[in-house]
Every structure is written in structure tokens, then in C-alpha cells.
């Protein structure tokens with residue numbers, strides 16, 4: 089599978105590749121059932137926590153089976169890796185893409201580790217995503233209003249420096265996006281995204297982190313301005329939790345997980361279809 093080619097096609101057609109994170113079989117089945125309706129390549133994402141829970145080798149085996157079942161490309165990405173060591177393990181296990189999240193580090197330190205990851209990954213044909221700017225929040229429901237400061241956002245000229253020095257294939261910038269769902273979501277700064285794109289768009293694929301809770305019109309706007317990959321986690325987690333709770337409540341005597349799971353799977357399938365429908369026809 090030529091992943092770069094898949095990304096290039098997505099970029100040329102302004103049709104983004106979705107990354108759906110998972111750590112549980114019901115989530116995975118919901119993702120598969122949703123994505124298979126569209127027959128378009130997508131990414132299975134696991135964060136460090138999700139990958140530690142699943143096991144790196146197990147996640148790789150799962151992705152291979154999913155791809156076999158669907159008959160079109162499915163890419164496995166290690167999302168938000170916090171250390172070279174974890175990403176090295178993921179690459180050695182068979183992940184096809186890795187994301188080093190050095191966003192909390194000073195830029196020089198971020199560049200240094202991202203470059204090390206990129207050099208290890210590239211020799212093995214693995215795609216690398218870097219991150220610059222301070223992307224706040226975690227993939228959960230937050231009770232408060234989202235607070236994004238301008239100083240957290242990616243500076244276009246720093247993005248250029250970062251991309252040139254690290255050699256990453258993809259870049260996750262911060263332009264008003266945030267992980268998780270908040271009482272009040274911020275608006276995306278599409279002007280900043282355009283400026284970043286004009287600096288680095290020739291060399292990297294731009295990634296939208298924090299896909300949950302962003303109004304569809306803004307997601308579409310971001311893709312028009314150059315986003316090629318969209319990450320989604322909280323909306324999947326939320327559907328899992330809400331419907332699992334209901335399913336448990338509705339069936340107080342039931343102890344067989346597979347009998348409780350169908351409603352959960354259906355709810356996640358709906359989340360996936362709703363997102364993919366923004367760009368693809370069934």
C-alpha cells in the first residue's frame with residue numbers, strides 16, 4: 089500500500105482522510121460498519137494510552153484483519169506518541185504512520201525528537217506526523233468553556249522552520265482547534281491555517297486534531313483551506329459511553345457483552361457516517 093499516494097490523492101481532491109481512534113471492540117466494529125459504507129481509505133488511530141491498553145502487536149493484527157475484511161486500505165497510526173521509544177516500538181510492531189506530539193516542548197526540543205522519529209520512520213517507509221503549537225484539551229467532555237490563547241497557536245514561519253528541519257510528512261497545527269467537546273467550542277482561525285498552508289503546503293499534509301464538536305461548516309472550511317486528515321475521538325467515546333450506559337440500564341439482567349454491544353456499535357456507526365458524509369457519498 090502506498091500511503092503517501094493515498095494522502096496526495098486526498099489532498100488534490102480536497103477529500104480528507106479520517107482518523108478514528110479506538111480502544112475497544114464495540115468502537116472498532118462501529119467504525120468498520122460506518123466506514124465500509126463509503127469504501128474509502130481511512131485511518132485507525134491509537135493514542136499511547138489506547139495502544140498500551142490494546143498492545144501494539146495486537147493493534148497491528150487487528151488492522152490487518154480489518155483491511156482484509158473491507159478490501160480497501162486502512163492505515164494504522166500511533167497518535168500522540170510522547171517519546172521516541174514508544175514510536176520506535178510502534179514502527180517495529182508494524183504501524184504505518186506515527187505522530188510525535190512534542191507540542192508541550194520548547195520548539196528546539198520538539199524539532200530534535202521529531203527529527204529523530206522521522207529519520208527512524210522514513211528508513212522503514214513509515215509516515216510521520218509532527219505537531220507544533222500548544223493543542224489544549226483531552227478527548228473527553230469538558231464542563232467549562234474552551235480557552236484558547238493566541239500564543240498557543242502555530243506561527244506560520246515557525247511551521248516552515250519545523251517542517252524543513254524535521255522532514256515530517258504531515259503537520260498538525262494549532263489554529264483554534266482543541267481536543268474534546270466543550271460547553272462553548274472556539275472558532276477555527278482559517279486565516280491562520282491558510283498562512284500555514286502557504287508556507288508548508290508543498291511539503292506536508294495538514295492535519296486537523298480535535299475533530300469532535302467542530303461545526304460541519306468549519307470542518308468543510310478547514311478542508312478547503314488545506315486540511316488533508318481529520319482526527320476524531322471524543323465523539324466516538326461519547327457515543328460508546330452514553331449508549332453502553334443505556335444498554336446496561338435497559339437490560340439489568342444481561343451479562344453477555346455481545347448482547348449489550350449492538351446498540352453501542354450502531355451509535356458509533358452513526359457518528360462515523362455523519363462525519364464521512366460531509367465529504368463522501370455512500
Ligand code: 13P
Nearest residue numbers: 227268297298300321322
Ligand atoms: P477529539 O477527541 O476532539 O475528536 O480529537 C481527537 C484527536 O485529535 C486525536 O488525535
